Amino acid sequence: MTTLVAPAPGSALRWLAADSWTIAKRDLVHWVRNPTAIVFGVTFPVMFVLLFGYVFGSAISVPGGGDYREFLMPGMFAQAMISGAASTVAIVSTDRARGVTDRFRSMPVSRGAALVGRSIADLCNSALELTVLVVCGLLVGWVTRTGPLAVLAGIGVLFLMRFAMIWVGIFLGLIVSPEAAGMAWAPIFPLSMVANTFVSPEQMPAWLGTIAEWNPVSATAGAARILFGNAGAVTAGTASWPAQNALVLAVLWPLLIVAVFLPLAVRRYARAAR
Amino acid sequence: MTTAVQAVGLGHSFGDKTVLDGLDLAVPAGTVCALLGPNGAGKTTTVRILTTLLRPRRGRATVAGVDVVADPAGVRRHIGLTGQATTVDDVLTGRENLVMWGRLFHLDRRTARRRADELLERFGLTEAADRRVKDYSGGMRRRLDIASSLVLAPRVFFLDEPTTGLDPRNRGEVWAALRGLVADGTTVLMTTQYLDEADQVADQVVVLDEGRKVAEGTPAGLKSLLGGDRLSVQVREAAELPAVADLLARVTGAEPEHDRAQLRVGAPVRDRVAALTAVVRALDDAMLAVDDISIRRPTLDEVFLHLTGRRTTEAETTPAETTQAETTGRTTGENPTAEEVPA
Structure with missing residues (x-):
């Protein structure tokens, strides 16, 4: 048999890119061969847009006036970024249960590679999901009213939140069983709803409204509305402090989440998972 | 003959519960050692310590001459591990699985492909190479799983209960694959709950009970102990x-x-x-x-x-x-309903 020795570390960055591509490619093959997963993944957000845009939306008023579907889309984008955590939890926890994680950890491969690879692959997944939502949004009348730089910044804010949620997902995935991971949407769903995603927090009971205002999802959705120049973007001085500072919070919240969960996830991964 | 795996007074506990208590182990290079014992005997814990997934609380161990605590990265360069769960990806084909692992273990594309072909051939999976793993039999999956641990041609190969849940025919296939591996000079340390499995492939059997070694010897020696x-x-x-x-x-x-x-x-x-x-x-x-x-x-x-x-x-x-999978026919085969306990 040939003797094969893993290359010495040093070309770390190149391998990081290669690993991420290998992992992302696996996900891609899964999609192509399991079209039902794509159909489901696409149908669900589209259904949500239609359901809220046309069914509930007719009863919801946009703060400051404007088209509800234009208000809705940035909320949908933010929700997609948050719910992405559920798929990260599922994949990480399945890999752990299947012994894939242990195989990585017993191999002469940089331990960070698997984690960073996972996070880049997940960002790619989310990029695809966001594209579907954007197309869907454009079809139901969503537009951006700002310059290309602001639009790019808006997309950046969304991906920043997705990046933060990856580390929450990896950490949780290393702890919970695949069965429990399948239930990850249960806490994520209300988390993404008790926010300014679909309805302005001002229209909620005061206590719930306060929670919604401070919800990191609100910051991301609020910032996206501002950066895309969409209806419901808070600029007036009457709004609450978190709503007025959505742009700052949309950066601070994810950074805080990363600061907490990235080290936790890395430590959990490095330590023997039982 | 050099010693591929050496453990001295290995001990571990989870909380108050001692799961491994002063285990000594010496596996000569190029042989198969089976850790035999029921669930909770400390078999998996031993494998996890030797594969650097778990730090022992007490004792020392070397694998391929490298200390597992002092230089875990050095140990990882020489080992392969197939755990109890199947790590193969159902959606990918057998070949894609092996190439993926090769790439993740940082072989270049050409080497990864060549290595995948070699392993498919050696584990009798060439014909099924381009079929999706979800259509594989249990034994084929297990062999593919073993193959993907061998992408880097480890010197010491760890297997945790390689045939649990497989039917007799598939178990035979896995055993044959293991024998071929040993013929190539790889050292194998495996765990099992079945004496007949140890009998089929192991040179040396270590019987574990509640984290302690209760017997050690060749399968034949162990059997003669029981008459x-x-x-x-x-x-x-x-x-x-x-x-x-x-x-x-x-x-x-x-x-x-x-x-x-x-x-x-x-x-x-x-x-x-x-x-x-x-x-x-x-x-x-x-x-x-x-x-x-x-x-x-x-x-x-x-x-x-x-x-x-x-x-x-x-x-x-x-x-x-x-x-037990010793069935060879109605008369000589074992009767699965046998309820025979030596007095």
């Missing part, structure tokens, strides 16, 4: 039991064990085939017609009863006999 294999005869009526028991005592020279409820009488035998032939001939001569004759390896349960004076815990829930 060899078990031959048992199922009679048609209880009245025939004494006659058959006398006959068995005469032929095997051992004191037969009766099981009146099951209409069975059995005795340990040293030479399977000779004993079987002699018993059949003697029955024929005595014109005694019986329902069934079977020969089987002593079960882990019987090993344990002998070594520790108590049964394994899982023997209470699952009859260990059903996991």
Whole structure:
């Protein structure tokens, strides 16, 4: 048999890119061969847009006036970024249960590679999901009213939140069983709803409204509305402090989440998972 | 001969519970060592320590001459691990699985492909290489799983319960694959709950119980400790039991064990085939017609009863006999309903 020795570390960055591509490619093959997963993944957000845009939306008023579907889309984008955590939890926890994680950890491969690879692959997944939502949004009348730089910044804010949620997902995935991971949407769903995603927090009971205002999802959705120049973007001085500072919070919240969960996830991964 | 795996006084505990208590181990390079024991005996913990997934609380261990605590990264360069769960990706083909691992282990594309082809060939999966793994049999999956641990051609290969849940034919395929590996000079340390599995592939068996070594030796040595294999005869009526028991005592020279409820009488035998032939001939001569004759390896349960004076815990829930795979036909095959415990 040939003797094969893993290359010495040093070309770390190149391998990081290669690993991420290998992992992302696996996900891609899964999609192509399991079209039902794509159909489901696409149908669900589209259904949500239609359901809220046309069914509930007719009863919801946009703060400051404007088209509800234009208000809705940035909320949908933010929700997609948050719910992405559920798929990260599922994949990480399945890999752990299947012994894939242990195989990585017993191999002469940089331990960070698997984690960073996972996070880049997940960002790619989310990029695809966001594209579907954007197309869907454009079809139901969503537009951006700002310059290309602001639009790019808006997309950046969304991906920043997705990046933060990856580390929450990896950490949780290393702890919970695949069965429990399948239930990850249960806490994520209300988390993404008790926010300014679909309805302005001002229209909620005061206590719930306060929670919604401070919800990191609100910051991301609020910032996206501002950066895309969409209806419901808070600029007036009457709004609450978190709503007025959505742009700052949309950066601070994810950074805080990363600061907490990235080290936790890395430590959990490095330590023997039982 | 060099020592591939060496452990001295290895110990570990989870909270207050000691799962490994002063284990000494020495596996010569190029041999197969089987850790035999029931669930909770400390087998998996030992493998996890030796593969650097777990830091031992006490003791020292070296793998391929490298200390597992002082230089875990150095150990990882020489080992492969196939755990209890199957790591293969169902959606990918066999070849894609192996190439993916090769790439993740940082082989360049061409080398990864070439290595995948080599491994597919060696594990008899060339024909199935481009089929999706979800259409593979349990044995094929397991072989692919083993192959993907061998992408980097490790010197020491760890296998945690390689054939648990496989049917006899698939187990045979996995054993054949392991034998081929050893022929190439790889050292294998495996865990198992089945004595017959250890018998099939291991050079050395270490019996673990509650984190301690209770016996060590060759499979043959271990069996002879128990008086060899078990031959048992199922009679048609209880009245025939004494006659058959006398006959068995005469032929095997051992004191037969009766099981009146099951209409069975059995005795340990040293030479399977000779004993079987002699018993059949003697029955024929005595014109005694019986329902069934079977020969089987002593079960882990019987090993344990002998070594520790108590049964394994899982023997209470699952009859260990059903996991035995020594079936070679109606007369010589083991009867899965056999409920025979040495007195």
